[in-house]
Amino acid sequence: MLDSKVPAGPLAEKWSKHKFNMKLVNPANKRKFTIIVVGTGLAGASAAASLAELGYNVKTFCYQDSPRRAHSIAAQGGINAAKNYQNDGDSVYRLFYDTIKGGDYRAREANVYRLAEVSVNIIDQCVAQGVPFAREYGGLLDNRSFGGAQVSRTFYARGQTGQQLLLGAYSALNRQIRKGKVTSYTRHEMLDLVKIDGHARGIITRDMVTGKIEAHEGHAVLLCTGGYGNVFFLSTNAMGCNVTAAWRAHKRGAFFANPCYTQIHPTCIPVTGDHQSKLTLMSESLRNDGRVWVPKTQEVAEKLRQGQLKPADIKDEDRDYFLERKYPSFGNLVPRDVASRNAKEMVDDGRGVGKSGVAVFLDFADAIKRLGKDTVEAKYGNLFDMYYQITDENPYEQPMRIYPAVHYTMGGVWVDYNLMTTVPGLYALGECNFSDHGANRLGASALMQGLSDGYFVIPYTVGDYLANLGSFAPVDKNNPAFEQTRKDVEEKINTLLSLKGSKTVDDIHKKLGNIMWEYCGMARTAEGLTKAKGLIQELKKEFWSDVKVLGENEELNMSLEKAGRVADFLELGELMVDDALNRAESCGGHFRLESQTEEGEAKRDDENFTFVSAWEFQGENQAEVLHKEELVFENVKLTQRSYK
């Protein structure tokens, strides 16, 4: 049984008491420690800046050409905080409760409460940095309701909240780079973790421009490397997002938790063809005014697909506004997992729209009638333009076509309450860890978690670890562990470069994506998952025997970069399938067809599955061992989620 190290005491006092009980590092001693931060998105940049401000020496690493490009930048909608500026009944407890319930009771109570608690500090911090949040005419901050929340607690910066928050964290990081407290390594990829006496003491990186394999030592290593959605090939993630740093750490002893919990976002632009490289999200805020529908009959849907009918030709009584019909109280604003599953159901029923038939409509005609085109344009203009650029269709004149796409991964590296993994000295922050969103993440909560972990949690918890080391000595660069790990990395690169088969890396990655989407996507069955496991194992063999990797190590080499990442995705994919197979209940984004209510909703099995699955690596091609962390709910009562 895993120890989450959640402090004792009443929920609302845990974090305060814990902060007091943790040991501190004397200001004069902080400069004797070096902390490595991998990834410079919201979690990484905020952690690096905050730790450097305290006096630690920090090294940051990112694969992009600048820390500012991390994929946090693409978040559109907003960031939640329990400020209750709107006097509409919000509170820390309500944000906590909504997040626990939204996660379908598969998250850790104490972590979620802390998240809600520090959410208010995040907004203060960002405003002090000059983040230009949306404001009311009186000059105070504006809020909106987001993702079906019944209070307005979402702060936003038009449709680019992620960019503005990241630029805030990036500016704080830049300030510390200027002061010499942070050394920034860009176009660098972490390829392995170095352990000395069981503790994380460094990483091995590849300089992507020169190919140089470098060892970096530190007293602690923070993984802030985001999610693993690109295991599906197509997702809303950036092209470069990958699991490699987290996966290689997993193979060095960090348990991987709940890998099967993936979030499929309901409102994305549908796939057009095999050439598709990524999927574009249309903000969830569109569901505030857009109505989701498909034709009532397959015949009408077929005529639409053939172009014999236009959406406007279809009378209201021939349309099925299926979310409004099935969930009268939440309507089009049901949580993401519910909305996605229902769209799939319609498509599976032969009532999908668009040429491919794999889409549903998101219609603004009524909103334009009710509010006027100008108002709709003011609210969603940039999103409508984005849609038009991609599809060449005008959403003011015809309904948008949308379909669910992989967006976020709730699973990730297992961490305790201190965000420490099962490897002492190794931490995981932000989307990279598993801890706060359970089996389904609510809208506008990802930005909150990244910044909470980076600004307000890790500065305390990492200090406790360092203070307890009992030594201020620098990490011994000459320890053989560095040389050995570097050799392992070089060997792996040489093996990859020796592969001269007939398939491109993308060929294999696309195949993997199809398997994952088909069998480990929105609906999963024991039979399908078992089949998927076999398919992935075959694909893995195909990769290692028939893939083609070009060029050499000593150059910018995209073929090599991709190959290393896909090799890891193949291994992760198999673990995701194992995890999905093991969890014979439905919860949040994990929907097992065998476990549903009479109305077709996700049916949890609390008696048997109220735990976190944490997987331990055993060696190449060996089955991983499952460890369980029991989830204890002392404050909320587990109920069947209902949005009817």
Add this chain to the structure above:
Amino acid sequence: MAQHMNLTLKVWRQKNDKTKGKFVTIQAKDIADDMSFLEMLDVVNEDLTRKGEDPIYFDHDCREGICGMCSLVINGRPHGPKYGITTCQLHMRSFHDGQTIVIEPWRAAAFPVLKDLAVDRTSFDRIQQAGGYVNVNTGGVPDANTIPIPKRIADEAFESATCIGCGACVAACKNASAMLFVSAKISQFALLPQGQTERYERAQAMIDQMDAEGFGSCTNTGACEAECPKGIKLSNIARMNREYFGAKFFREEDVHTHS
């Protein structure tokens, strides 16, 4: 159904920053008009890879127009022929069958070519490091609503803050000036109350760093504004110049009387 087309690409190929580059002609066959421009390059790269030839290296990441990583000068225009979008948002329906497309990297002394179409833009980071921030530590800041900001000012600051740091302004400018980029950040903070305490020092430090990086000067042609995918306005440069001259005459302590 999607229309398909064949294209002739003239692509800048360069092994690394130490070797000389040249244009190489590559045929792009059977390209669907609903592909994005970068997906067209993906298809070309898959073809090259199958043939055992080195794929074309280009920078890209989010592919939704916000990370600022993609670049490319396409037929002489940064981010291609359309206004207000990045290269990753450009689709092949903007081209026609049989067309020749010339693809080059950003060209500027301060953006050395790393390989093929990818350039080194770390000079932009160094300019931001010189002063593109408010000097506040984590924690100990006042409640967010104790700093009311008139909506008009907040909106204007936001407009400046939308810069994605792609460098198209530099690529568009005959002098390879970075003034639009630098002025956007200086403007954001010059407009906001949070930026006042270091207003002039910031402008001075960022402009000094910009000059040290080897960017050219501004001659007011406005090409930067025309090619900026985020519509950053030339008026930011005017504001930056005022800040810069302000720095010669005022100190931060004077801000309250001169802002």
